[in-house]
Amino acid sequence: MKEIKLLKLTLRNFKGIKEFVLSPDGGDISVYGDNAAGKTTLFDAFVWLLFNKDSMNRADFEIKTLDVAGQPVHFLNHEVEAVLMIDGRRKTLLKSYAEKWTKKRGSVTQEFSGHETTYYVDGVPFKKTEYDATVGAIVNENIFKLLTNPAFFNEQHKWQDRRKILLEVCGDVSDAEVIASNDALSALPDILGDRSIDDHRKVIAARRSKINDELEKIPIRIDEVSRSKPQPDGDRTEIQARIDALQQQITDKQDELARLQNGGEVAVKEKRLRELEGELLQLKNKLQAGTMQIIEAKRMDVARLRTDLETVKYERTKIANRISTNSETIEQKKDEASRLRKQWSEVNSEQIQYHHDENCPTCGQALPADQVAAAHENAQASFNLSKSQRLEQISLRGKAAMAEAKRLEEENESLSATLETATKHAADKEAELLAAQDELTALQAGMTVVESDPNYMAKQEEIATVRRDISALRSSAQGAIEEVRLALAGLRTELEKQQRAFAAFKQVEEADRRIAELAKQEKDLAAEYERLEQENFLTEEFIRTKVALLESKINSKFKLARFKLFEQQINGGVAECCETTYNGVPYSGGLNNGARINVGLDIINTLAEHYGVTAPIFVDNAESVTSLIETKGQQIRLIVPPKYDELPLEVREYLSTLYGDYEKALNAWKTKNKQLRVDYGTTTTIKEAV
Numbered sequence: 001m002k003e004i005k006l007l008k009l010t011l012r013n014f015k016g017i018k019e020f021v022l023s024p025d026g027g028d029i030s031v032y033g034d035n036a037a038g039k040t041t042l043f044d045a046f047v048w049l050l051f052n053k054d055s056m057n058r059a060d061f062e063i064k065t066l067d068v069a070g071q072p073v074h075f076l077n078h079e080v081e082a083v084l085m086i087d088g089r090r091k092t093l094l095k096s097y098a099e100k101w102t103k104k105r106g107s108v109t110q111e112f113s114g115h116e117t118t119y120y121v122d123g124v125p126f127k128k129t130e131y132d133a134t135v136g137a138i139v140n141e142n143i144f145k146l147l148t149n150p151a152f153f154n155e156q157h158k159w160q161d162r163r164k165i166l167l168e169v170c171g172d173v174s175d176a177e178v179i180a181s182n183d184a185l186s187a188l189p190d191i192l193g194d195r196s197i198d199d200h201r202k203v204i205a206a207r208r209s210k211i212n213d214e215l216e217k218i219p220i221r222i223d224e225v226s227r228s229k230p231q232p233d234g235d236r237t238e239i240q241a242r243i244d245a246l247q248q249q250i251t252d253k254q255d256e257l258a259r260l261q262n263g264g265e266v267a268v269k270e271k272r273l274r275e276l277e278g279e280l281l282q283l284k285n286k287l288q289a290g291t292m293q294i295i296e297a298k299r300m301d302v303a304r305l306r307t308d309l310e311t312v313k314y315e316r317t318k319i320a321n322r323i324s325t326n327s328e329t330i331e332q333k334k335d336e337a338s339r340l341r342k343q344w345s346e347v348n349s350e351q352i353q354y355h356h357d358e359n360c361p362t363c364g365q366a367l368p369a370d371q372v373a374a375a376h377e378n379a380q381a382s383f384n385l386s387k388s389q390r391l392e393q394i395s396l397r398g399k400a401a402m403a404e405a406k407r408l409e410e411e412n413e414s415l416s417a418t419l420e421t422a423t424k425h426a427a428d429k430e431a432e433l434l435a436a437q438d439e440l441t442a443l444q445a446g447m448t449v450v451e452s453d454p455n456y457m458a459k460q461e462e463i464a465t466v467r468r469d470i471s472a473l474r475s476s477a478q479g480a481i482e483e484v485r486l487a488l489a490g491l492r493t494e495l496e497k498q499q500r501a502f503a504a505f506k507q508v509e510e511a512d513r514r515i516a517e518l519a520k521q522e523k524d525l526a527a528e529y530e531r532l533e534q535e536n537f538l539t540e541e542f543i544r545t546k547v548a549l550l551e552s553k554i555n556s557k558f559k560l561a562r563f564k565l566f567e568q569q570i571n572g573g574v575a576e577c578c579e580t581t582y583n584g585v586p587y588s589g590g591l592n593n594g595a596r597i598n599v600g601l602d603i604i605n606t607l608a609e610h611y612g613v614t615a616p617i618f619v620d621n622a623e624s625v626t627s628l629i630e631t632k633g634q635q636i637r638l639i640v641p642p643k644y645d646e647l648p649l650e651v652r653e654y655l656s657t658l659y660g661d662y663e664k665a666l667n668a669w670k671t672k673n674k675q676l677r678v679d680y681g682t683t684t685t686i687k688e689a690v
Contacts, residue, residue: 001608004139005634006046006616007090008083013065013076014048015041026085028635030622039638043149043618049080049095051141055149055618057156063097074099074112086138093135094120139613146607147615147633150600153607154580154587163578166563169610170554173546182545188538197539204536211529218522222515229511232504239502246495250488257484269470276463283456298440305433312429316422323415326408333405340398347390352383560602560629594625601629608632 005026011017017038022031033039044054044061054061064072081094096118101110119131126134135141145152146165153162175197179185192200359366547566555562564579564586580587582599591599597619608614614633622628622637 001632002139002613003085003087004613004615005085006082006636007085008081009042009046010079010081011041011045012079012081014045014078014080015063016065017041018065022636024616024634024636026634028637030637030639032639032641035640039640040620042636042638043620045080046082046616046618047145047148049082049093050135050144055620057145057152075101084138091138092120092122093131094123095131096120139615143607143611143613144615147604147611147613148617150597150604150617150619152600153603154596154600159578162580163565163576165607166554166565166578167550169606170557173549173553175542178542178546178549181549182541185538185542185545188542191535191538197542201536201539204532204539208529208532208536211525211532214525215522215529218518218525222518225511225514225518230504230507232508233501236502236505239498239505243495243498243502246491246498250491250495253484253488253491257481257488269466273463273466273470276459276466280456280459280463283453283459295440295443298436298443302433302436302440305429305436309426309429309433312422312426316419316426319415319419319422323412323419326412326415330405330408330412333401333408337398337401337405340394340401344391344394344398347387347394350387352380557606558602559605561599561606592624593621597622597625598629601631604633605629605631 006022006024007026008024009022011020013019015038020038020042022029022042031039031042040055044063047053047055048063053059063078065076065078067073076098078097079094081092084091084093098116098118100113100116102113103110117128119126119128121131121134139147145156149156153165157165179188195203543566551563551565554565560582562581562584564577564581567575567577567579569575580599580603582591582595585591585595587596587599601617601619604617609632616634616636617631618636618638619625619628620638621640623639623641628635628637
């Protein structure tokens, strides 16, 4: 087990304490001081040194010394230093918090520009990350606070976190263990399937809520359907009989109307009319059949000739464009050849322009004649070579230009012959097209006009006569037809009336069917709700069984503290919680301060055993405990001494003897209580502390 002990704690300008040295040297120690004398500040300083927070786990507390107006006193270094013994090895930690003052250029006064924190480990400066890593290697922050403050577990942790810590320390109880311990839970595994208890309870809650909603809505729906049911008028059987009779009467009247509309003579005339119309169509097709085929063939011939002409014209235009392009290129090449001939003549007429200095450039004496002549010959040879090369290049370019011009002229001669052939071909095609178009026009003009044909005209007249006969026959029967139609309309109106009356019975049947469905749905939902209630009871019984097992298992790890992990609810269910108790009294409701401290120390002992670490325990308000329980960790007891009149009689007599009289003894006691006082070991009486 890792053992962390406090050998020495030094405060300088920390929360109003100018300088104080606490030297427990690794042992238990009692620190006396009146309220607001600074006892808790010792714990704040120790926690701030390690984790930059106070003993209440706050990071935004004020550590600077304040004046009477509540303003910080400037230019002070606020320091806390601790000497620890960790598994037999000393380690010194120091943290300093100071103001930064800077002087801007041209200014004689300094300006406050922030704060700076410096860190030291064993006297060596450390960066913040290195310092935090060093502290973290000593002990985890959360574990340290749990092991050094008896109130931290119960007052700084939410119940969910307390519960989690207890389960980590003591171990949870598996679902299988819980079910095996209670025969009433034997059906639970089949109900759960692959769900956990919590997941299944959520499913039950969601389904129960939905069923409740449905059960609340069903009576409303039944009422709505009941109120929407119509009140049928008359006897259903009689209404059905009237409907059947009306439908038969309508059928009879429809047959009568058909007979009137399709009288015998009218039918004969209409049959003859259809025959005549067919004969007229056949006559028209016969008169126009041959001519139409010839015209269509000639129209297709004209379209083909027009396409051929367009193709020939396109080829002719393409050849003409090529000849034009070649002619332009020929002119360009001839111009280029003419320019190159002129350039060749200019280069050919060039003469060397050369003069060689006949004196030596170094000594200035005249050079030998043979050297001067040699220089002239070399210059002339170089000039002649360059000139001949340039003339050769110009000649080659001129010949190439003339050759290209000649090639294009020959190509144009060939293209001109092709163009002439294409032009003649286009003229032939155009003449052929015009001839075909004339033939088409003549055919269309000579097409037979069927309307002027005597046979066609006679057939049309016969059709008109039959139609006049049909119209006359129908006019004579129109009065009877109208009477039948009026009778039909009346029968149909009465039928609709009777059908509406009969529909009311069907609506009542549909409403009753819907009400029966809703009633069955209500019954099924109620049965499902009852089943869910039974499942919910089993899950609650599971939790109650787990409560007993868990609480028994966890409480066995502690001497004083007991834990209530579940709470019985009004509706019979249980809800998770985590309440620390002592002798049945809840920590958060009615437990006195002394019992709270000892319960906290008991918890620290168990947690220290679990985490394998002991650390200095700061016991605030230790004066409220008659007898602190023993702890594995070092105890630093913070005590408010009693008022003078509350001291035992023998102590007051001792003080009066020590200081001469009551008043001097009282003043001495008050003076001592304004400062922190330290006592090593266990103090049994106030007299020993004095």
